[in-house]
Amino acid sequence: MKNVSFGKLNLAEAEYSVALFMYMRLLGYPSERISILTTYNGQKHLIRDVINQRCAGNPYFGQPHKVTTVDRFQGQQNDYIILSLVRTKAVGHLRDVRRLVVAMSRARLGLYIFARVSLFENCFELTPAFKQLTARPLQLHIRPHEYYSQEQPRDEKPDQIIKDMPEMTNFVYNMYMHMMQTSQKYRQQQQQKLAPPPEETQKDAAVDPARGSSEEPQPETPMEQEDPGEASSEPNTENAKEEGGQDAVDHAKMPEHPGRDSDSDEEEEQEQ
Structure with a gap:
């Protein structure tokens, strides 16, 4: 060879x-x-x-x-x-x-x-x-x-x-x-820009009282069933107590947002 x-x-x-x-x-x-x-x-x-x-x-x-x-x-x-x-x-x-x-x-x-x-x-x-x-x-x-792709004069x-x-x-x-x-x-x-922030993802899953986006249907209160035009102008202390008690039950069912306490939810509800 x-x-x-x-x-x-x-x-x-x-x-x-x-x-x-x-x-x-x-x-x-x-x-x-x-x-x-x-x-x-x-x-x-x-x-x-x-x-x-x-x-x-x-x-x-x-x-x-x-x-x-x-x-x-x-x-x-x-x-x-x-x-x-x-x-x-x-x-x-x-x-x-x-x-x-x-x-x-x-x-x-x-x-x-x-x-x-x-x-x-x-x-x-x-x-x-x-x-x-x-x-x-x-x-x-x-x-x-x-x-190569730059189109500019030669620098110093x-x-x-x-x-x-x-x-x-x-x-x-x-x-x-x-x-x-x-x-x-x-x-x-x-x-990182394309991925949604973790807080936003969890916030969407939380209940928003203003939008009524709770996953569980909220029971209607007597005030919601009553016609606003026929409502009595005098304050009804018994109804107020019942409503307060019902709100407490509703809020107890709402999951708290991670990193936020229940006070912040109440402040947002009052602003709405």
């Missing part, structure tokens, strides 16, 4: 590329507008493995539009390209400037290149291209407070500079955990 070589690998660049993709996704960049390219098949498969471990099963990240080699991506474009050049000791087949031109012309809006600059800038064939690239910052500059806050891959992976992890905690707190607050 033959051993199949997939070419060159660079784990640090693979992790760095995936961390940048995750960071862009947390800021709201659509995954279909991001592609990750590399110059070797082995690096392509390595990046795919890292994507599957870090992102594939997480709806916050998903997968890029494509993870492929520069040669296979020829003739195509995407808004944002993350490019891994892999090599650290020798330039290899990238010495052909046409391949480098193809690699660097695939992005419409943003191009991020991970490479050992000291190796490629000393290559005679690549000097013109890398002279333009090295005129820009050589370290990754990010702005985590600016989200300074960029955050990422020095290396471990710092970027740690930053993305902390950013992700912060967003998860914030999202969880927001869901809890929404659930």
Whole structure:
């Protein structure tokens, strides 16, 4: 059985590329507008493995539009390209400037290149291209407070500079955990707003004398059966005592509201 070589690998660049993709996704960049390219098949498969471990099963990240080699991506474009050049000791087949031109012309809006600059800038064939690239910052500059969907002019806050891959992976992890905690707190607050307060629920179950919403039918008093127009204007002390006694019985049957005493019920009844 033959051993199949997939070419060159660079784990640090693979992790760095995936961390940048995750960071862009947390800021709201659509995954279909991001592609990750590399110059070797082995690096392509390595990046795919890292994507599957870090992102594939997480709806916050998903997968890029494509993870492929520069040669296979020829003739195509995407808004944002993350490019891994892999090599650290020798330039290899990238010495052909046409391949480098193809690699660097695939992005419409943003191009991020991970490479050992000291190796490629000393290559005679690549000097013109890398002279333009090295005129820009050589370290990754990010702005985590600016989200993809925000339509506003660039503010004066300074960029955050990422020095290396471990710092970027740690930053993305902390950013992700912060967003998860914030999202969880927001869901809890929404659930508390939607759930009825316990006091209101129990208050509805209590008897309201003014509305006559008692679950048990209240016996009619002699005063309710008597026509108000024919009622005597002289006070009837016996009826008043009977009514007072009947009210005491009625109130004894009424369940008291939790957290409220019987005096508060009587005050509400007198106000009504």
